[in-house]
Amino acid sequence: MNGIINLLVNGLATGMLIFLLASGLTLIFGLMSVLNFAHGGLFAWGAYGGVWLYAATGSFFVAILGAVVIGMLLGLVLERLVIRPVYGNHIQQILVTLGAMLVLSELLKVVFGPNPLKADVPPLLNGSWEVEGVILIKYRLFIICIGAIVFAGLLFVLKRTKIGLIVRAGVMNPEMVQALGIPIRRVFTLVFMAGAGLAALGGALLAPYSGVIFAEMGMQFAILAFIVVVIGGMGSIQGSAFAALLVGLSGAFMAYYVPELSLAANMLLMVIVLLIKPSGLFGAKG
Amino acid sequence: MSGRRTDQADDMILETEGLTIAFGGHVAVQEVSLKVERNRFKSIIGPNGAGKTTLFNLLSGQLRPTAGYVRFKGKDITPLAPFQRTRLGMGRSFQITNVFPNLTVLENVRLAVQSQQGVRLNWYASAKAYRRFEEEAKHWLDMVLLGNRIGVMANYLAHGEKRKLELAMLLALQPDLLLLDEPTAGISIEEVPAILEVIRKVKEAGNRTIVLIEHKMDMVLDLSDSIAVLFNGKLLADGRPEDIMNNETVQAAYLGGLYDDAVASAGD
Numbered sequence: 175m176n177g178i179i180n181l182l183v184n185g186l187a188t189g190m191l192i193f194l195l196a197s198g199l200t201l202i203f204g205l206m207s208v209l210n211f212a213h214g215g216l217f218a219w220g221a222y223g224g225v226w227l228y229a230a231t232g233s234f235f236v237a238i239l240g241a242v243v244i245g246m247l248l249g250l251v252l253e254r255l256v257i258r259p260v261y262g263n264h265i266q267q268i269l270v271t272l273g274a275m276l277v278l279s280e281l282l283k284v285v286f287g288p289n290p291l292k293a294d295v296p297p298l299l300n301g302s303w304e305v306e307g308v309i310l311i312k313y314r315l316f317i318i319c320i321g322a323i324v325f326a327g328l329l330f331v332l333k334r335t336k337i338g339l340i341v342r343a344g345v346m347n348p349e350m351v352q353a354l355g356i357p358i359r360r361v362f363t364l365v366f367m368a369g370a371g372l373a374a375l376g377g378a379l380l381a382p383y384s385g386v387i388f389a390e391m392g393m394q395f396a397i398l399a400f401i402v403v404v405i406g407g408m409g410s411i412q413g414s415a416f417a418a419l420l421v422g423l424s425g426a427f428m429a430y431y432v433p434e435l436s437l438a439a440n441m442l443l444m445v446i447v448l449l450i451k452p453s454g455l456f457g458a459k460g
Numbered sequence: 461m462s463g464r465r466t467d468q469a470d471d472m473i474l475e476t477e478g479l480t481i482a483f484g485g486h487v488a489v490q491e492v493s494l495k496v497e498r499n500r501f502k503s504i505i506g507p508n509g510a511g512k513t514t515l516f517n518l519l520s521g522q523l524r525p526t527a528g529y530v531r532f533k534g535k536d537i538t539p540l541a542p543f544q545r546t547r548l549g550m551g552r553s554f555q556i557t558n559v560f561p562n563l564t565v566l567e568n569v570r571l572a573v574q575s576q577q578g579v580r581l582n583w584y585a586s587a588k589a590y591r592r593f594e595e596e597a598k599h600w601l602d603m604v605l606l607g608n609r610i611g612v613m614a615n616y617l618a619h620g621e622k623r624k625l626e627l628a629m630l631l632a633l634q635p636d637l638l639l640l641d642e643p644t645a646g647i648s649i650e651e652v653p654a655i656l657e658v659i660r661k662v663k664e665a666g667n668r669t670i671v672l673i674e675h676k677m678d679m680v681l682d683l684s685d686s687i688a689v690l691f692n693g694k695l696l697a698d699g700r701p702e703d704i705m706n707n708e709t710v711q712a713a714y715l716g717g718l719y720d721d722a723v724a725s726a727g728d
């Protein structure tokens with residue numbers, strides 16, 4: 175029984191981490207339909223930024239916040255220079271964002287050196303509690319909490335604020351939103367920045383979790399994030415969260431019970447979901 | 461007519477000069493110089509493909525002209541984006557129904573209300589402001605007789621209801637100039653009077669300028685202070701309804717024998 179609870183907590187923590195990594199992509203890819211292959215580069219920049227700021231300031235809070243700001247600034251530059259000319263053209267988006275991905279990870283090596291860096295869990299979040307034989311690792315609980323907060327925050331902003339309504343309308347019909355007197359381009363820049371900031375947040379939180387960071391770390395997680403957005407249904411925050419938890423939990427249980435299959439499990443999950451419901455679990459259109 | 465003692469240009473809310481747009485080799489709008497008097501009702505008529513919608517697209521900024529300019533409230537707005545023109549007080553409806561399908565009826569109108577009220581893009585609206593937006597959105601929905609459909613997703617509305625919803629969104633912007641592109645297109649005969657009634661109400665309030673594109677001549681003659689005729693992208697005539705109906709060029713080029721009844725009733 176305890177073993178199962180342990181697997182559950184670990185699966186949830188991994189799932190929430192995946193959700194954090196995927197949440198930015200839900201905005202950029204799911205809502206705005208931009209195939210952003212530079213997303214992994216934003217994770218890595220968040221991770222490096224967080225580690226560097228933590229070492230420099232000694233405050234994990236400042237490090238996380240700073241990583242988000244770095245992500246948003248990179249998002250601003252990326253949107254203005256790279257994405258804006260290719261809205262609506264997926265082939266060109268793939269090409270230019272792959273290029274941007276390379277530039278982002280090479281720049282990391284220039285700034286921080288080519289070798290992997292160690293990433294520490296801050297003392298306050300280090301260690302674990304033992305409750306009735308179940309070991310609860312503090313940092314994992316922390317990630318679950320942050321994931322839940324980001325989830326609730328995103329839903330609130332999208333469903334209950336002025337900007338949320340504009341974003342939901344803008345992805346359906348940008349021209350009509352313009353006609354209502356709203357500068358839709360600026361709104362899209364903002365959404366892209368928010369997505370990039372969330373990606374960097376995911377990266378910054380991932381770093382202490384995996385303990386070591388390197389310039390190409392973003393790529394494998396970017397693929398995972400794309401899988402989660404597709405399984406969940408394009409543009410659905412609930413869908414992404416649900417799919418991320420599903421991926422996290424199935425990963426944990428598979429690794430325990432059928433380790434041979436655990437690598438293929440996510441792909442398998444995606445194939446099954448898309449066969450049954452092509453628009454994804456929470457997808458509206460399709 | 462105007463009681464105010466201002467110079468000539470001030471009575472024109474909208475003016476175009478030599479407005480031209482070509483798509484490849486095809487000139488869809490050619491050297492159109494049009495004046496629209498403030499707080500009056502002008503209709504634009506012309507056969508299919510005459511360039512009426514394209515002219516609207518030039519006025520509202522969806523398209524940029526190849527030559528000529530657009531002046532709104534005395535200001536050259538030719539280089540402005542659509543959203544900037546809306547903020548200056550110009551609002552338009554589209555010939556093809558244009559609502560947000562996956563938002564509720566209320567949310568559709570609330571978007572217009574919040575855009576009209578908060579020029580600034582602040583993220584958050586206090587709960588009180590939020591409720592005020594909704595109250596106002598309901599007001600406009602009542603006006604177009606959709607008050608009982610507020611919670612419905614817009615894509616579940618019947619076609620006529622969607623057109624009413626569009627009208628509510630446009631009214632919520634409270635524009636000084638309304639550009640209406642065939643607001644009754646594609647809706648059933650029984651529903652036309654309701655839309656007509658809304659337009660008439662706006663007209664009778666007397667504080668807004670309306671430009672209407674319409675094929676239904678009875679409606680045009682009933683509402684218009686002046687009529688402009690577009691033919692092959694060119695402005696063929698512009699004047700009082702009775703003059704237009706009796707204009708020989710217009711009759712030869714466009715009206716032909718088709719609208720004899722309408723001419724007869726206009727001559728009454």
Ligand SMILES: Nc1ncnc2c1ncn2[C@@H]1O[C@H](COP(=O)(O)OP(=O)(O)OP(=O)(O)O)[C@@H](O)[C@H]1O
Pocket residue numbers: 483488506507508509510511512513514515555
């Ligand atoms: N974006 C475009 N690209 C190329 N040609 C266009 C474009 N928009 C309009 N046209 C052409 O310009 C001409 C005028 O079209 P427009 O839609 O303005 O006509 P209209 O007077 O509104 O007709 P209707 O009464 O049928 O609505 C047509 O020949 C049309 O094919």
Ligand SMILES: [Mg+2]
Pocket residue numbers: 512513514555
């Ligand atoms: Mg038209």
